[in-house]
């Protein structure tokens with residue numbers, strides 16, 4: 001449970017009442033939940049991680065694929081039980097699905113009391129009051145300015161070592177398959193002073209790793225201050241602070257960023273560079289604005305500046321019109337790059353996107369599934385190869401905590417973002433430990449402190 005300062009306890013329809021938030025979707029949503037908890041805490045709502053204790057349940061949702069939404073609809077049905085148990089319970093949907101479905105969520109059998117889009121979180125206390133008075137609290141206005149810049153997120157993670165810091169919101173790219181520009185609105189960058197101040201506070205509180213978040217961090221631009229400069233200032237907070245960021249778009253990941261990374265050892269050697277497909281014809285239909293050759297040229301640049309940099313990606317199988325050759329091109333791109341890991345998805349048509357309006361979802365289900373399976377098995381073997389190459393090497397590991405299986409073993413990450421499990425030998429979370437890699441699985445490295 002979160003500790004609250006008593007001066008922040010204002011009753012305002014709350015007064016010791018408890019809030020529970022369930023989070024789905026990407027890291028941006030995880031970061032947003034911490035903003036929401038902060039906004040609500042200032043209104044006197046105490047955070048609980050026990051859903052049974054909650055007076056308000058908020059579900060922070062994702063619309064990126066249909067199965068993400070289906071899962072949340074299932075959760076809404078399960079809320080019936082909680083409502084029967086506690087008739088005064090308020091249930092709200094926030095985040096991307098709230099933005100996409102709007103008022104629709106306040107009707108039907110599993111109607112919710114609150115619907116708040118990603119830019120409406122400052123308004124939550126008012127929406128809660130509407131709902132407490134028996135009405136519906138709805139705000140799905142998108143904003144051109146909102147970045148929650150000065151709101152101090154309430155950290156809900158348990159390890160106290162690594163934290164997300166949101167640096168921009170929205171997306172202007174309009175990849176033809178993607179719903180995010182519709183659910184999160186236009187791109188806007190957070191004032192850099194507030195980013196640095198937040199990072200300093202985290203470091204002083206013992207955090208040793210921050211991940212700067214945005215849908216496309218390369219287009220960060222605050223009155224002319226661009227991402228490489230922001231990244232450098234964040235990394236300068238302390239050499240003991242590791243800095244990561246996500247996500248980079250291949251079309252605008254420039255050399256200046258790579259130079260900045262290469263010049264600061266505490267900027268982690270890992271770039272997440274979603275390719276989506278390996279075929280130029282497909283990339284064009286996806287509106288990605290780069291070719292296979294452009295992408296490979298960027299990969300070569302990464303390797304030139306940082307030979308030890310891990311590269312990870314996102315891939316979509318079975319997008320509109322995907323031919324066997326295009327699918328093969330994705331497999332060959334994967335082999336050529338040798339990704340260290342990847343997130344792999346089957347195409348899911350999203351209502352309202354350019355693709356849904358103009359491009360048939362015409363790859364048969366069985367073909368999509370078979371292609372995705374091929375992509376996954378190839379990646380498994382690439383990940384295994386990548387991990388095997390690390391056996392015998394030494395890495396600086398930032399300890400995150402005890403390993404899942406045993407308190408005698410710790411887990412932490414390398415700069416390349418690979419998880420390592422090793423004997424504790426008195427080390428603790430937040431420490432840097434030099435570890436020699438002695439073995440691996442396709443998902444984890446195993447090692448010994450040296």
Ligand code: SAH
Pocket residue numbers: 064065177178179180214215216247248249274276314315316345346347348349350
């Ligand atoms: N802004 C980030 C991440 C966006 S969502 C980026 O551009 O990389 C994360 C991933 O979900 C995307 O990279 C893409 O691979 C996948 N995705 C997005 N829309 C999808 C859809 N309609 N069907 C399947 N996968 C999708």
Ligand code: SF4
Pocket residue numbers: 171172173174175178179180181215216249
């Ligand atoms: Fe979606 Fe493309 Fe924006 Fe990423 S860059 S969020 S895939 S529209």
Ligand code: F3S
Pocket residue numbers: 024025026027028029061062063064095096179180183184
């Ligand atoms: Fe999902 Fe919204 Fe993130 S659609 S992936 S939660 S931006």
